[in-house]
Amino acid sequence: MDGYNEEVHCPFCESDDVTLMSLFGSAQLVRQFYCNKCKSAFEFIKWTEHSQGEEEVSKVANHRNEAGVVGSGTMGAGIAQVLAVCGYNVILFDVKEEIVSSSITGIHRRLDRLSEKNKLTVEQAELAKKRLRPVTALSEMKNCQFVIEAAPEKIEIKKEIFMELDKHCIEEAILATNTSSFSVTEIGSITKRPEKVAGLHFFNPVPLMPLVEVIKGERTSGNTMRKLTELGREIGKIPVSCSDTPGFIVNRIARPFYNEALKIRNERTASAEQIDRIMKKAGGFKMGPFELQDLIGIDINFSTTVSVHEGFYGDSRFRPNYSQQRKVQAGQLGRKSGRGFYSYES
Amino acid sequence: MKADIGTGLNRVMLTGSALLVESMKADLQQKGCHIVTEESLAGTSEKVDVVIETITQNTEEKKRVLQDIESKVEAETLILSSCISISITETASFLSHPERVIGIGLFGPWSELSFIEAAAALQTESVYKEQAAAFFEMIGKEVEWVEDEAGFVFPRILSLIINEAAYALGEGAASAEDIDMAMKKGTNYPFGPLEWADKIGIDEVYAVLRGLYQNLGEERYRPAPLLRKMVHAGWIGHKSRRGFYERG
Numbered sequence: 001m002d003g004y005n006e007e008v009h010c011p012f013c014e015s016d017d018v019t020l021m022s023l024f025g026s027a028q029l030v031r032q033f034y035c036n037k038c039k040s041a042f043e044f045i046k047w048t049e050h051s052q053g054e055e056e057v058s059k060v061a062n063h064r065n066e067a068g069v070v071g072s073g074t075m076g077a078g079i080a081q082v083l084a085v086c087g088y089n090v091i092l093f094d095v096k097e098e099i100v101s102s103s104i105t106g107i108h109r110r111l112d113r114l115s116e117k118n119k120l121t122v123e124q125a126e127l128a129k130k131r132l133r134p135v136t137a138l139s140e141m142k143n144c145q146f147v148i149e150a151a152p153e154k155i156e157i158k159k160e161i162f163m164e165l166d167k168h169c170i171e172e173a174i175l176a177t178n179t180s181s182f183s184v185t186e187i188g189s190i191t192k193r194p195e196k197v198a199g200l201h202f203f204n205p206v207p208l209m210p211l212v213e214v215i216k217g218e219r220t221s222g223n224t225m226r227k228l229t230e231l232g233r234e235i236g237k238i239p240v241s242c243s244d245t246p247g248f249i250v251n252r253i254a255r256p257f258y259n260e261a262l263k264i265r266n267e268r269t270a271s272a273e274q275i276d277r278i279m280k281k282a283g284g285f286k287m288g289p290f291e292l293q294d295l296i297g298i299d300i301n302f303s304t305t306v307s308v309h310e311g312f313y314g315d316s317r318f319r320p321n322y323s324q325q326r327k328v329q330a331g332q333l334g335r336k337s338g339r340g341f342y343s344y345e346s
Numbered sequence: 347m348k349a350d351i352g353t354g355l356n357r358v359m360l361t362g363s364a365l366l367v368e369s370m371k372a373d374l375q376q377k378g379c380h381i382v383t384e385e386s387l388a389g390t391s392e393k394v395d396v397v398i399e400t401i402t403q404n405t406e407e408k409k410r411v412l413q414d415i416e417s418k419v420e421a422e423t424l425i426l427s428s429c430i431s432i433s434i435t436e437t438a439s440f441l442s443h444p445e446r447v448i449g450i451g452l453f454g455p456w457s458e459l460s461f462i463e464a465a466a467a468l469q470t471e472s473v474y475k476e477q478a479a480a481f482f483e484m485i486g487k488e489v490e491w492v493e494d495e496a497g498f499v500f501p502r503i504l505s506l507i508i509n510e511a512a513y514a515l516g517e518g519a520a521s522a523e524d525i526d527m528a529m530k531k532g533t534n535y536p537f538g539p540l541e542w543a544d545k546i547g548i549d550e551v552y553a554v555l556r557g558l559y560q561n562l563g564e565e566r567y568r569p570a571p572l573l574r575k576m577v578h579a580g581w582i583g584h585k586s587r588r589g590f591y592e593r594g
Contacts, residue, residue, distance in 0.1 A: 203532050211532035238531050240524035249520050250532035253539060256506035261499075270492040270499050278490055281461040282453070282500040284536035289503075317510065317566040 010035035011042055021130075022123035032123070034130050039089060041131060066091060068147035068169075070138065070161055072103035075178055076150035078206025081107045084128040085120065086235040091133050091141055100134040107132060110207070138164045141173075146231060148200055150178040158182065159190045166191035174224055176200035180251055181307040184217035184244045194219035198228055201248055202237075212237040213248045246311025251304055255318055258301055261289035262321040272341045290341040294334035298327045298341075355395045355481045357382050359419070361411055362400030362428070365585065369456040370398065377485045387418055394419045396481055400428040400452060403553045408432075409440045416441050424477045428452040429465075430501045430550070431557025434494045438467035445471040448478040451498030453554075454546050462487045465494040496561040497554045504542065505554040509570050511539035515590070516572035522590045540590035544583035548590075552577045 009016050015037035022032045032043045065088050069080040072094040080092045084107075094100035108129050115125040133140075138161065141147050147165055151157050158177060165175050175197045177187050188197030199215025212232045216225050225241060232239030242248045247255070261275050270278065276288025293301045302324050309318035327333070327340065334340030358374055359382045360367045371381050382394050397415055401408040412427070421443045427450070429437050434449030441447065447470060451463040462482060466475050475491075482489040492499055511525050520528070526538020535542075543551050552574065558567035576582065576589065583589030 209532070211528060213528065213532070238527060240520060240528045242520045242524065242528075243518060245514070245517065245519040249514065249525055249528040252519075253507060253510045253514060253525065253529055254533050256503060256510055260503045260506050264495075264499055264502065267495070268493060269495045270490075274490055274492060275499055275503075278461075278463060278492075278499045279503065281488065281490075282459070282463065283504060286534050286536075315566075316564060317506075317513075319566065 008033060008044070010038060010040060012040045013038040021127045022121065032127065034127060039130070039133065041087065041089065041127060065089065065146075066141075066144045068093065068138075068141035068144040068165075070141075070147060070149040070165070071151035072100045072134075073150065073152075074204060075202060075206060077103045077107050078204070079148055079150055079178065079202055080132060081110060081128070082207055082235050082237075084131040085111070085124065087131075088235075089131045089133070091135055091144060093135050093138060093141065095136065097134070097136050100136065104132055104134050139168045141165065142168045143170060144173055146174050146176065146228075148176045148178060150202075153179065153181055155182055155186070158187055162187055162190050162197070166193060172196075174198070174227055176228060178202055180248070180304070181311070184215045185219065188217045188219055195221040196224050198224050199242075199244070199248070200228055200232070203250070210236075210238050211250070212239050213250065214239050214241050215244055215248055216241060217244045247304075247308040252308055255305060255308055257285075258289050258293060258324075259305060259318065259321060262324050265290075266321060266323045293324075294340035294342055294344075296334070297336055298324060298333050302328050355424070355477065355484060356380055357393060357395045359383070359387070359394045359397045359415070360400075361397070361415065363402070366400045366452065366456055370400075373456060374485060379485070384418065394423050396477075397423060397425045398428075398450075399425065402428055402430050402452075403549055405432055408437070412437070412440050416443065422446060424448065424474050424481070426450050426464075426478060426481075430497055431553040433496050433561060434465055434467040435469065438469045444469040446474045448474060449494060449498075451501050453498075453501040453504070453550065460486070460488060462489050463492055463498045463500060464489050465492050465498065467494055496557045501550075501554045502558060504539075504546075505551045505558075506567070508539045508543045508551050509555055509573065512543075512570035512573045515540065516570055544589035544591055546583070547585055548573060548582040549577050549585075 007016055008018050010018055015035055017036045018033045019036060020031060021034050024030055030043055030045050034041050067083050067088040068091045069076050070093045072092050080090045084090045092100055111125040111128055114120045115122050147169060149161055151161055162175060177184060177199055178201055179199060180201060184199040188194035191197055198217060198220045201213040201215060203209035203211055214225060214228045214232060229239045240249060264270055264275060265272050272290040276290050279285045279288045302320060305318060305320045309320055312318055331337055332339045335344050338345045356379045358379045360370055375381060382392060386392060397419060399412060401411055425447045427437050427447060429449035430451055430453060434447060438444035438447035444467060447467050449465045464478060514520060514525060515522055522540045526541050529535040529538050552569055555567055555569040580586055581588045587593050
């Protein structure tokens with residue numbers, strides 16, 4: 001146990017106000033610390049085999065990295081959680097303090113649940129919590145390596161955020177948008193660094209869904225794509241690259257699964273129940289198109305179709321079905337409203 | 347009554363795609379069916395209970411083969427026709443006895459189909475629907491009866507998903523590998539659409555799309571240029587060693 005009680009200083013700010021968060025390893029002894037002064041996480045690795053030498057060989061993993069998340073709704077909170085668990089010091093922004101702090105409370109609760117389920121150790125969960133910092137000014141993101149915007153899907157809001165970020169963030173910072181319906185090229189063009197702007201499209205719920213689409217705007221550089229792809233892998237996701245096309249990969253190619261099913265039902269070739277049964281039994285899909293719309297929310301599904309249809313300038317392959325709009329107008333949105341294509345009222 | 351139908355439906359005549367016929371033959375024999383060939387039928391009084399015809403890509407050929415079969419079997423023989431590219435009603439119209447035609451939607455290898463979509467033509471009489479139901483039960487296939495339309499349900503929806511993936515690939519939106527990965531991991535598909543197309547046969551997918559395009563006349567069913575060219579080049583997937591992916 002020698003070398004344990006030595007005084008540890010934060011490698012970033014030299015402060016000795018550090019907390020030992022966790023300690024593990026056998027051939028190597030890894031100790032993870034959190035600096036209470038500059039709020040960095042860092043780790044020391046010590047070889048325990050004498051032949052390997054006595055010196056501490058690694059000062060820090062890249063845990064200094066600060067990442068910003070703009071927007072603390074469902075997607076933003078999910079992204080912040082994943083980044084924090086993977087060692088990033090996350091700056092989470094929202095317009096009002098109560099909004100962002102309630103979002104942080106929610107993330108804490110989910111982290112606790114993860115450690116109760118033994119998906120994380122208690123120390124990992126506590127460390128992740130310490131890595132989350134709520135802010136209400138985008139200027140706080142000035143030192144971030146990456147900023148991921150997950151604000152409401154309104155182009156004016158996004159443009160305003162990107163102009164602000166462009167002004168405040170260090171030159172090398174990469175600015176990514178989690179948009180699912182706007183052009184990454186359009187958002188990038190509002191900044192002076194379009195080569196460092198790209199899409200990073202996560203899927204809901206972010207901590208569970210393994211995919212992330214990395215979207216290359218017309219002016220996005222290869223280096224930005226590589227760095228975001230690496231970031232995706234680093235936070236445990238499977239990154240795929242896509243050019244800046246409406247709906248990117250998933251939202252575009254999945255359209256017929258819902259849209260053609262709606263048309264078949266509407267033409268009375270088969271009922272919703274039959275189509276669901278056929279797609280599961282003949283196709284091996286886990287859920288049928290109508291069950292899945294009820295789960296996602298028929299309104300959400302409809303607006304995705306509308307947005308992809310608009311993105312392709314009304315190409316009839318994506319034409320929404322009026323029967324889906326009627327469901328939305330009737331307030332029959334699926335599980336969340338107790339009724340959609342199926343009834344969930346008890 | 348039902349038992350009568352069941353026991354009386356075991357002499358089966360198969361015609362159409364050689365690959366499909368081969369795999370069906372072995373399976374049906376195992377289930378107790380006696381396979382009647384055109385040769386064994388010629389000049390004998392042997393009776394056929396069920397005809398299964400699986401021509402999907404060439405309507406003219408389908409018509410010719412069905413008319414030829416009709417001249418060889420009795421007027422009451424049940425005919426099951428795989429109709430993924432035209433309607434069953436149109437298929438039935440090729441025959442002088444259209445009332446015994448039932449459409450089935452075969453899409454993918456026979457061995458993997460434990461579940462079959464079936465539909466009656468407008469001309470179909472209900473007794474043949476009952477016979478078909480008894481036959482499916484005998485050979486252990488679960489059946490879902492839908493209304494008659496080109497492409498049925500699963501072939502239609504999956505072909506449109508594959509078509510969209512082919513458009514995206516053709517436009518350079520993403521690589522084949524990334525498209526397949528995205529659909530498996532982003533929305534839980536059992537296979538990526540492009541690897542799925544290779545498995546089913548790009549010619550079959552193209553037949554469904556072309557059939558929908560011709561029958562329903564809507565732009566949304568237009569086959570992606572890449573799919574059309576691949577079919578013309580003979581790059582139709584596993585059957586040809588080359589499709590969206592190359593094999594060994």
